[in-house]
Amino acid sequence: MKPSAPRGVYGGMEAEEPMTCTRWRSELVSWLQSRWETAEGAATALPRELAEHAAHCASCAQRLAAAQVLAAGTSRRPLPPPGLAERIGRRLLELPREVAFRRSGWVRPAVRWGLLPVAAALAAAVGTAALFGAFTPRERAMAGLPAAGTVIVRFVLEAPQARQVALVGDWNQWDPRAQPLSDADGDGVWEAQIPLRRGQEHQYQFLIDGTVWVPDPHAALQVEDGLGGVNSVLQI
Amino acid sequence: MKPQAADDREAVRQTLEGDRQAFRFIVERYTPLLYSLAARLLGPGPEVEDAVQEIFERLYRNLRRYDPARSFHPWMYTIALNHLRSARRRSRRGGPRGATPVDPLLLDARAAPEGAREDPAQRAADAEGERLAARALEGLPARYREVFVLRQMEGLSVAEVAAVLSMPEGTVKTLLHRARQRLAERLTREGWT
Numbered sequence: 001m002k003p004s005a006p007r008g009v010y011g012g013m014e015a016e017e018p019m020t021c022t023r024w025r026s027e028l029v030s031w032l033q034s035r036w037e038t039a040e041g042a043a044t045a046l047p048r049e050l051a052e053h054a055a056h057c058a059s060c061a062q063r064l065a066a067a068q069v070l071a072a073g074t075s076r077r078p079l080p081p082p083g084l085a086e087r088i089g090r091r092l093l094e095l096p097r098e099v100a101f102r103r104s105g106w107v108r109p110a111v112r113w114g115l116l117p118v119a120a121a122l123a124a125a126v127g128t129a130a131l132f133g134a135f136t137p138r139e140r141a142m143a144g145l146p147a148a149g150t151v152i153v154r155f156v157l158e159a160p161q162a163r164q165v166a167l168v169g170d171w172n173q174w175d176p177r178a179q180p181l182s183d184a185d186g187d188g189v190w191e192a193q194i195p196l197r198r199g200q201e202h203q204y205q206f207l208i209d210g211t212v213w214v215p216d217p218h219a220a221l222q223v224e225d226g227l228g229g230v231n232s233v234l235q236i
Numbered sequence: 237m238k239p240q241a242a243d244d245r246e247a248v249r250q251t252l253e254g255d256r257q258a259f260r261f262i263v264e265r266y267t268p269l270l271y272s273l274a275a276r277l278l279g280p281g282p283e284v285e286d287a288v289q290e291i292f293e294r295l296y297r298n299l300r301r302y303d304p305a306r307s308f309h310p311w312m313y314t315i316a317l318n319h320l321r322s323a324r325r326r327s328r329r330g331g332p333r334g335a336t337p338v339d340p341l342l343l344d345a346r347a348a349p350e351g352a353r354e355d356p357a358q359r360a361a362d363a364e365g366e367r368l369a370a371r372a373l374e375g376l377p378a379r380y381r382e383v384f385v386l387r388q389m390e391g392l393s394v395a396e397v398a399a400v401l402s403m404p405e406g407t408v409k410t411l412l413h414r415a416r417q418r419l420a421e422r423l424t425r426e427g428w429t
Contacts, residue, residue: 025423025424026424028423028424029420029423029424032419032420032423033416033420036388036416061361062361062364062365062368063368063423064365065361065362065364065365065366065368065369066364066365066368066369066372066423067365067369067423068365069365069366069368069369070369070372070373070389070419072389073388073389073391074389074390074391077268077271077272078271078272078275078276078280079268079271079272080267080268080271080285080288081285084267084271084285084288085263085264085267087289088263088267088288088289088292089259089260089263089264091289092256092259092260092263092292092293092296093256095293095296095297185254185255185256185257186257187254187255187256187257
Protein backbone atom coordinates (compact mmCIF):
# COMPACT_ATOMS: atom_id res chain seq x y z
CA MET A 1 0.00 0.00 0.00
CA LYS A 2 2.19 2.79 -1.21
CA PRO A 3 0.34 5.51 -3.08
CA SER A 4 2.77 7.62 -5.02
CA ALA A 5 1.14 10.99 -4.30
CA PRO A 6 3.67 13.72 -3.70
CA ARG A 7 4.22 14.78 -0.16
CA GLY A 8 2.25 17.78 0.84
CA VAL A 9 2.60 20.07 3.76
CA TYR A 10 2.81 18.11 6.89
CA GLY A 11 1.87 19.64 10.14
CA GLY A 12 -0.92 17.93 11.95
CA MET A 13 -4.16 19.19 10.55
CA GLU A 14 -2.73 20.28 7.25
CA ALA A 15 -1.75 16.93 5.78
CA GLU A 16 -3.47 16.80 2.44
CA GLU A 17 -3.01 13.30 1.16
CA PRO A 18 -3.33 9.91 2.74
CA MET A 19 -0.39 8.97 4.85
CA THR A 20 1.79 6.33 3.29
CA CYS A 21 2.70 3.31 5.27
CA THR A 22 6.35 4.21 5.00
CA ARG A 23 5.77 7.63 6.47
CA TRP A 24 3.38 6.25 9.01
CA ARG A 25 5.97 3.82 10.28
CA SER A 26 8.53 6.53 10.82
CA GLU A 27 5.88 8.55 12.67
CA LEU A 28 5.19 5.48 14.76
CA VAL A 29 8.82 5.17 15.69
CA SER A 30 9.03 8.87 16.62
CA TRP A 31 6.06 8.42 18.87
CA LEU A 32 7.57 5.30 20.40
CA GLN A 33 10.89 7.01 21.06
CA SER A 34 9.12 9.86 22.79
CA ARG A 35 7.20 7.34 24.90
CA TRP A 36 10.41 5.62 25.87
CA GLU A 37 12.06 8.81 26.90
CA THR A 38 9.16 10.19 28.83
CA ALA A 39 9.04 9.62 32.55
CA GLU A 40 6.81 6.76 33.51
CA GLY A 41 3.26 7.87 33.94
CA ALA A 42 3.48 10.95 31.78
CA ALA A 43 1.12 10.39 28.91
CA THR A 44 2.19 10.67 25.34
CA ALA A 45 -1.09 10.43 23.54
CA LEU A 46 -1.22 8.54 20.30
CA PRO A 47 -1.43 11.13 17.52
CA ARG A 48 -4.74 10.98 15.73
CA GLU A 49 -3.09 10.41 12.38
CA LEU A 50 -1.38 7.33 13.61
CA ALA A 51 -4.63 5.92 14.92
CA GLU A 52 -6.58 6.80 11.78
CA HIS A 53 -4.18 5.21 9.35
CA ALA A 54 -3.98 2.09 11.47
CA ALA A 55 -7.77 1.90 11.50
CA HIS A 56 -7.83 0.97 7.85
CA CYS A 57 -4.43 -0.65 7.36
CA ALA A 58 -4.13 -4.08 8.89
CA SER A 59 -0.39 -4.38 8.55
CA CYS A 60 0.21 -1.03 10.22
CA ALA A 61 -2.34 -1.85 12.89
CA GLN A 62 -0.22 -4.83 13.84
CA ARG A 63 2.85 -2.67 14.07
CA LEU A 64 0.98 -0.21 16.21
CA ALA A 65 -0.12 -2.96 18.59
CA ALA A 66 3.46 -4.20 18.83
CA ALA A 67 4.70 -0.67 19.50
CA GLN A 68 2.18 -0.24 22.26
CA VAL A 69 3.40 -3.40 23.94
CA LEU A 70 6.99 -2.24 23.64
CA ALA A 71 6.03 1.15 25.02
CA ALA A 72 4.26 -0.41 27.97
CA GLY A 73 6.05 0.15 31.20
CA THR A 74 5.16 -0.67 34.72
CA SER A 75 1.69 0.78 34.39
CA ARG A 76 0.73 -1.74 31.74
CA ARG A 77 2.17 -5.01 32.97
CA PRO A 78 0.91 -8.39 31.84
CA LEU A 79 -1.10 -9.51 34.84
CA PRO A 80 -0.82 -12.90 36.48
CA PRO A 81 -3.90 -15.11 36.46
CA PRO A 82 -5.96 -14.78 39.64
CA GLY A 83 -4.85 -17.04 42.46
CA LEU A 84 -1.36 -17.66 41.11
CA ALA A 85 0.44 -16.36 44.21
CA GLU A 86 -1.82 -18.48 46.38
CA ARG A 87 -1.07 -21.64 44.39
CA ILE A 88 2.64 -20.99 44.41
CA GLY A 89 2.64 -20.36 48.16
CA ARG A 90 0.79 -23.60 48.80
CA ARG A 91 3.12 -25.63 46.65
CA LEU A 92 6.13 -24.24 48.41
CA LEU A 93 4.81 -25.60 51.69
CA GLU A 94 5.02 -29.07 50.17
CA LEU A 95 8.76 -28.79 49.83
CA PRO A 96 10.78 -30.56 52.51
CA ARG A 97 10.73 -28.41 55.58
CA GLU A 98 14.42 -28.09 56.11
CA VAL A 99 15.11 -26.82 52.60
CA ALA A 100 15.47 -23.19 53.59
CA PHE A 101 16.61 -23.47 57.13
CA ARG A 102 19.94 -22.23 58.33
CA ARG A 103 19.79 -23.79 61.77
CA SER A 104 22.35 -26.54 62.08
CA GLY A 105 21.37 -29.82 63.57
CA TRP A 106 17.87 -29.63 62.17
CA VAL A 107 16.02 -32.89 61.69
CA ARG A 108 17.23 -34.48 58.50
CA PRO A 109 14.73 -36.13 56.15
CA ALA A 110 15.72 -39.66 57.13
CA VAL A 111 14.65 -39.17 60.70
CA ARG A 112 11.98 -36.60 60.18
CA TRP A 113 9.18 -38.95 61.07
CA GLY A 114 10.96 -40.79 63.80
CA LEU A 115 12.83 -40.29 66.97
CA LEU A 116 15.76 -38.10 67.66
CA PRO A 117 17.19 -39.30 70.91
CA VAL A 118 18.48 -36.15 72.44
CA ALA A 119 21.41 -38.13 73.72
CA ALA A 120 23.01 -37.52 70.35
CA ALA A 121 22.27 -33.81 70.46
CA LEU A 122 23.48 -33.56 74.00
CA ALA A 123 26.68 -35.30 73.06
CA ALA A 124 27.33 -32.60 70.52
CA ALA A 125 26.52 -29.84 72.94
CA VAL A 126 28.14 -30.92 76.17
CA GLY A 127 30.41 -33.76 75.25
CA THR A 128 30.01 -37.47 75.57
CA ALA A 129 30.43 -37.37 79.32
CA ALA A 130 26.70 -36.76 79.59
CA LEU A 131 25.96 -40.14 78.15
CA PHE A 132 27.92 -41.90 80.82
CA GLY A 133 26.48 -40.07 83.81
CA ALA A 134 29.78 -38.47 84.68
CA PHE A 135 28.10 -35.32 85.98
CA THR A 136 26.86 -35.01 89.52
CA PRO A 137 23.11 -34.63 89.91
CA ARG A 138 23.59 -30.93 90.62
CA GLU A 139 25.69 -30.44 87.53
CA ARG A 140 23.12 -32.24 85.52
CA ALA A 141 20.35 -30.05 86.87
CA MET A 142 22.33 -26.90 86.13
CA ALA A 143 23.04 -28.05 82.61
CA GLY A 144 19.37 -28.85 82.12
CA LEU A 145 20.13 -32.52 81.66
CA PRO A 146 17.52 -35.12 82.53
CA ALA A 147 17.85 -37.12 85.71
CA ALA A 148 20.31 -39.95 85.57
CA GLY A 149 18.81 -43.07 84.16
CA THR A 150 16.49 -41.21 81.83
CA VAL A 151 17.05 -39.70 78.45
CA ILE A 152 14.93 -37.11 76.70
CA VAL A 153 13.58 -38.45 73.48
CA ARG A 154 12.12 -36.21 70.81
CA PHE A 155 9.17 -37.68 68.95
CA VAL A 156 8.36 -36.15 65.59
CA LEU A 157 5.49 -36.82 63.24
CA GLU A 158 4.71 -34.95 60.05
CA ALA A 159 0.93 -34.80 59.78
CA PRO A 160 -0.15 -31.60 58.05
CA GLN A 161 -3.83 -32.53 58.01
CA ALA A 162 -4.05 -33.36 61.71
CA ARG A 163 -5.78 -31.16 64.24
CA GLN A 164 -4.21 -32.95 67.15
CA VAL A 165 -1.62 -35.65 67.58
CA ALA A 166 -1.10 -37.66 70.76
CA LEU A 167 1.82 -39.84 71.75
CA VAL A 168 0.41 -42.95 73.32
CA GLY A 169 2.66 -45.58 74.85
CA ASP A 170 3.24 -47.99 77.63
CA TRP A 171 4.91 -45.39 79.84
CA ASN A 172 1.78 -43.25 79.89
CA GLN A 173 -0.57 -46.23 80.12
CA TRP A 174 -1.76 -45.70 76.58
CA ASP A 175 -3.67 -42.65 77.65
CA PRO A 176 -4.31 -40.46 74.58
CA ARG A 177 -4.68 -37.40 76.75
CA ALA A 178 -1.40 -37.73 78.58
CA GLN A 179 1.18 -36.50 76.08
CA PRO A 180 -0.02 -34.50 73.12
CA LEU A 181 2.47 -33.42 70.50
CA SER A 182 2.47 -29.81 69.49
CA ASP A 183 2.90 -27.95 66.23
CA ALA A 184 3.60 -24.45 67.41
CA ASP A 185 4.42 -22.92 64.06
CA GLY A 186 1.61 -24.61 62.19
CA ASP A 187 3.76 -26.18 59.54
CA GLY A 188 2.32 -29.67 60.01
CA VAL A 189 5.29 -31.10 61.87
CA TRP A 190 4.26 -32.24 65.36
CA GLU A 191 6.69 -32.93 68.13
CA ALA A 192 7.20 -33.55 71.80
CA GLN A 193 10.16 -34.19 74.05
CA ILE A 194 9.59 -36.91 76.59
CA PRO A 195 11.90 -38.20 79.32
CA LEU A 196 12.03 -41.98 79.26
CA ARG A 197 13.86 -44.48 81.41
CA ARG A 198 16.97 -46.01 79.99
CA GLY A 199 17.61 -49.68 79.66
CA GLN A 200 14.00 -50.44 78.85
CA GLU A 201 12.00 -51.22 75.83
CA HIS A 202 9.06 -48.89 75.16
CA GLN A 203 6.13 -49.42 72.88
CA TYR A 204 4.07 -46.59 71.48
CA GLN A 205 1.96 -45.26 68.62
CA PHE A 206 0.68 -41.88 67.52
CA LEU A 207 -3.02 -41.12 67.64
CA ILE A 208 -4.26 -38.51 65.18
CA ASP A 209 -7.44 -36.55 65.93
CA GLY A 210 -8.44 -39.14 68.49
CA THR A 211 -9.32 -41.64 65.78
CA VAL A 212 -6.43 -42.71 63.57
CA TRP A 213 -3.65 -44.86 64.99
CA VAL A 214 -0.32 -44.45 63.30
CA PRO A 215 2.80 -46.38 64.22
CA ASP A 216 6.07 -44.56 63.82
CA PRO A 217 7.04 -45.34 60.22
CA HIS A 218 10.71 -44.97 60.91
CA ALA A 219 10.97 -46.89 64.12
CA ALA A 220 13.59 -49.59 63.83
CA LEU A 221 11.29 -52.19 65.29
CA GLN A 222 7.58 -52.79 65.05
CA VAL A 223 5.58 -55.42 66.87
CA GLU A 224 2.02 -56.53 66.65
CA ASP A 225 -0.11 -54.99 69.32
CA GLY A 226 -2.45 -57.90 69.70
CA LEU A 227 -5.36 -55.78 68.46
CA GLY A 228 -4.69 -56.13 64.76
CA GLY A 229 -2.36 -53.16 64.70
CA VAL A 230 1.31 -52.50 65.13
CA ASN A 231 3.26 -50.82 67.90
CA SER A 232 6.54 -49.10 67.38
CA VAL A 233 9.32 -50.13 69.69
CA LEU A 234 11.95 -47.90 71.14
CA GLN A 235 14.95 -49.37 72.86
CA ILE A 236 17.19 -46.97 74.69
CA MET B 237 15.92 1.53 54.88
CA LYS B 238 12.63 1.89 53.08
CA PRO B 239 9.75 0.17 54.84
CA GLN B 240 9.25 -2.26 52.01
CA ALA B 241 12.87 -3.36 52.04
CA ALA B 242 12.69 -3.84 55.79
CA ASP B 243 9.55 -5.98 55.39
CA ASP B 244 11.30 -8.19 52.86
CA ARG B 245 14.29 -8.80 55.08
CA GLU B 246 12.09 -9.48 58.06
CA ALA B 247 10.11 -12.03 56.05
CA VAL B 248 13.35 -13.68 54.97
CA ARG B 249 14.67 -13.72 58.51
CA GLN B 250 11.49 -15.29 59.83
CA THR B 251 11.47 -17.90 57.09
CA LEU B 252 15.01 -18.89 57.97
CA GLU B 253 14.05 -19.10 61.62
CA GLY B 254 11.54 -21.76 60.74
CA ASP B 255 8.37 -19.87 59.90
CA ARG B 256 7.65 -21.02 56.37
CA GLN B 257 4.43 -19.06 56.23
CA ALA B 258 6.54 -15.91 56.29
CA PHE B 259 7.80 -16.74 52.82
CA ARG B 260 4.29 -16.50 51.45
CA PHE B 261 4.51 -12.79 52.15
CA ILE B 262 7.36 -12.64 49.65
CA VAL B 263 5.36 -14.71 47.18
CA GLU B 264 2.31 -12.45 47.42
CA ARG B 265 4.31 -9.30 47.09
CA TYR B 266 6.50 -10.33 44.18
CA THR B 267 4.33 -12.61 42.04
CA PRO B 268 3.08 -9.71 39.89
CA LEU B 269 6.60 -8.40 39.27
CA LEU B 270 8.11 -11.76 38.47
CA TYR B 271 5.16 -12.71 36.29
CA SER B 272 5.56 -9.53 34.30
CA LEU B 273 9.30 -10.08 33.95
CA ALA B 274 8.86 -13.68 32.85
CA ALA B 275 6.09 -12.86 30.38
CA ARG B 276 8.17 -10.14 28.81
CA LEU B 277 11.34 -12.19 28.56
CA LEU B 278 9.75 -15.48 27.53
CA GLY B 279 6.89 -14.10 25.46
CA PRO B 280 3.24 -14.97 26.18
CA GLY B 281 2.40 -18.61 26.81
CA PRO B 282 1.68 -21.22 29.46
CA GLU B 283 5.30 -21.64 30.51
CA VAL B 284 5.29 -18.21 32.09
CA GLU B 285 3.37 -19.48 35.13
CA ASP B 286 5.65 -22.48 35.49
CA ALA B 287 8.67 -20.21 35.30
CA VAL B 288 7.34 -18.00 38.08
CA GLN B 289 6.69 -21.04 40.27
CA GLU B 290 10.21 -22.31 39.61
CA ILE B 291 11.76 -18.94 40.39
CA PHE B 292 10.09 -18.83 43.79
CA GLU B 293 11.27 -22.36 44.48
CA ARG B 294 14.79 -21.27 43.66
CA LEU B 295 14.50 -18.26 45.90
CA TYR B 296 13.23 -20.44 48.70
CA ARG B 297 15.95 -23.05 48.33
CA ASN B 298 18.65 -20.41 48.11
CA LEU B 299 17.44 -18.29 50.97
CA ARG B 300 20.35 -19.51 53.07
CA ARG B 301 22.71 -17.84 50.64
CA TYR B 302 21.00 -14.47 50.71
CA ASP B 303 23.18 -11.94 52.45
CA PRO B 304 20.88 -9.63 54.44
CA ALA B 305 23.45 -6.86 54.19
CA ARG B 306 22.51 -6.69 50.52
CA SER B 307 19.21 -5.51 49.16
CA PHE B 308 16.62 -8.24 48.53
CA HIS B 309 15.29 -6.83 45.28
CA PRO B 310 18.39 -7.16 43.09
CA TRP B 311 19.18 -10.56 44.60
CA MET B 312 15.71 -11.74 43.66
CA TYR B 313 16.00 -10.35 40.14
CA THR B 314 19.40 -11.96 39.64
CA ILE B 315 18.04 -15.37 40.52
CA ALA B 316 14.95 -14.76 38.39
CA LEU B 317 17.04 -13.81 35.37
CA ASN B 318 19.30 -16.83 35.70
CA HIS B 319 16.29 -19.06 35.71
CA LEU B 320 14.60 -17.31 32.79
CA ARG B 321 17.75 -17.62 30.71
CA SER B 322 17.82 -21.38 31.14
CA ALA B 323 14.06 -21.55 30.65
CA ARG B 324 14.50 -19.82 27.32
CA ARG B 325 17.18 -22.27 26.28
CA ARG B 326 14.93 -25.19 27.14
CA SER B 327 11.97 -23.83 25.25
CA ARG B 328 14.03 -22.78 22.25
CA ARG B 329 14.55 -26.42 21.41
CA GLY B 330 10.97 -26.42 20.25
CA GLY B 331 11.65 -23.69 17.72
CA PRO B 332 11.65 -19.90 17.82
CA ARG B 333 9.04 -18.72 20.28
CA GLY B 334 7.84 -15.70 18.46
CA ALA B 335 6.58 -17.91 15.66
CA THR B 336 4.03 -19.63 17.87
CA PRO B 337 0.69 -17.99 17.33
CA VAL B 338 -0.82 -16.84 20.59
CA ASP B 339 -4.34 -18.05 20.97
CA PRO B 340 -6.44 -14.99 21.82
CA LEU B 341 -8.58 -17.23 24.03
CA LEU B 342 -5.50 -17.98 26.14
CA LEU B 343 -5.04 -14.29 26.68
CA ASP B 344 -8.71 -13.93 27.53
CA ALA B 345 -8.17 -16.28 30.47
CA ARG B 346 -5.78 -13.83 32.06
CA ALA B 347 -6.86 -10.64 33.67
CA ALA B 348 -6.93 -8.17 30.81
CA PRO B 349 -4.02 -5.76 30.84
CA GLU B 350 -4.88 -2.13 31.35
CA GLY B 351 -5.96 -0.55 28.10
CA ALA B 352 -6.89 -3.87 26.51
CA ARG B 353 -10.00 -3.47 24.51
CA GLU B 354 -13.23 -5.36 24.84
CA ASP B 355 -14.02 -5.81 21.17
CA PRO B 356 -12.94 -9.29 20.01
CA ALA B 357 -11.36 -7.93 16.85
CA GLN B 358 -9.34 -5.51 18.92
CA ARG B 359 -8.37 -8.29 21.31
CA ALA B 360 -7.12 -10.34 18.43
CA ALA B 361 -5.10 -7.33 17.32
CA ASP B 362 -3.72 -6.96 20.82
CA ALA B 363 -2.75 -10.63 20.90
CA GLU B 364 -1.06 -10.16 17.56
CA GLY B 365 0.73 -7.13 18.97
CA GLU B 366 2.02 -9.18 21.88
CA ARG B 367 3.28 -11.84 19.52
CA LEU B 368 5.05 -9.33 17.31
CA ALA B 369 6.53 -7.46 20.24
CA ALA B 370 7.79 -10.76 21.63
CA ARG B 371 9.26 -11.55 18.24
CA ALA B 372 10.94 -8.17 18.07
CA LEU B 373 12.47 -8.75 21.49
CA GLU B 374 13.55 -12.23 20.42
CA GLY B 375 15.49 -10.65 17.63
CA LEU B 376 17.64 -8.71 20.05
CA PRO B 377 20.89 -10.06 21.44
CA ALA B 378 20.32 -11.38 24.94
CA ARG B 379 21.97 -8.54 26.83
CA TYR B 380 20.11 -5.88 24.85
CA ARG B 381 16.85 -7.63 25.53
CA GLU B 382 17.52 -8.00 29.24
CA VAL B 383 18.54 -4.38 29.64
CA PHE B 384 15.52 -3.22 27.67
CA VAL B 385 13.04 -5.31 29.62
CA LEU B 386 14.52 -4.57 33.03
CA ARG B 387 15.04 -0.87 32.53
CA GLN B 388 12.42 0.19 30.03
CA MET B 389 9.56 -2.16 30.78
CA GLU B 390 10.08 -3.21 34.37
CA GLY B 391 11.25 0.20 35.55
CA LEU B 392 14.35 -0.83 37.45
CA SER B 393 16.82 2.00 37.96
CA VAL B 394 20.01 2.09 35.95
CA ALA B 395 21.93 1.29 39.13
CA GLU B 396 19.77 -1.71 39.84
CA VAL B 397 20.00 -3.05 36.30
CA ALA B 398 23.77 -2.66 36.52
CA ALA B 399 23.80 -4.66 39.76
CA VAL B 400 21.52 -7.39 38.49
CA LEU B 401 23.36 -7.83 35.20
CA SER B 402 26.83 -7.22 36.66
CA MET B 403 27.78 -4.47 34.28
CA PRO B 404 28.77 -0.82 34.62
CA GLU B 405 25.99 1.76 34.55
CA GLY B 406 27.41 3.29 31.40
CA THR B 407 27.04 -0.03 29.64
CA VAL B 408 23.43 -0.25 30.76
CA LYS B 409 22.71 3.09 29.13
CA THR B 410 24.50 2.19 25.94
CA LEU B 411 22.75 -1.14 25.62
CA LEU B 412 19.39 0.48 26.27
CA HIS B 413 20.00 3.02 23.55
CA ARG B 414 21.02 0.32 21.09
CA ALA B 415 18.09 -1.88 22.02
CA ARG B 416 15.70 0.97 21.32
CA GLN B 417 17.33 1.63 17.97
CA ARG B 418 17.08 -1.97 16.91
CA LEU B 419 13.47 -2.26 17.97
CA ALA B 420 12.60 0.91 16.11
CA GLU B 421 14.32 -0.44 13.05
CA ARG B 422 12.33 -3.63 13.28
CA LEU B 423 9.08 -1.75 13.40
CA THR B 424 9.82 0.17 10.26
CA ARG B 425 11.24 -2.73 8.32
CA GLU B 426 9.49 -3.71 5.16
CA GLY B 427 7.67 -7.03 5.22
CA TRP B 428 8.31 -7.59 8.85
CA THR B 429 4.85 -8.68 9.95
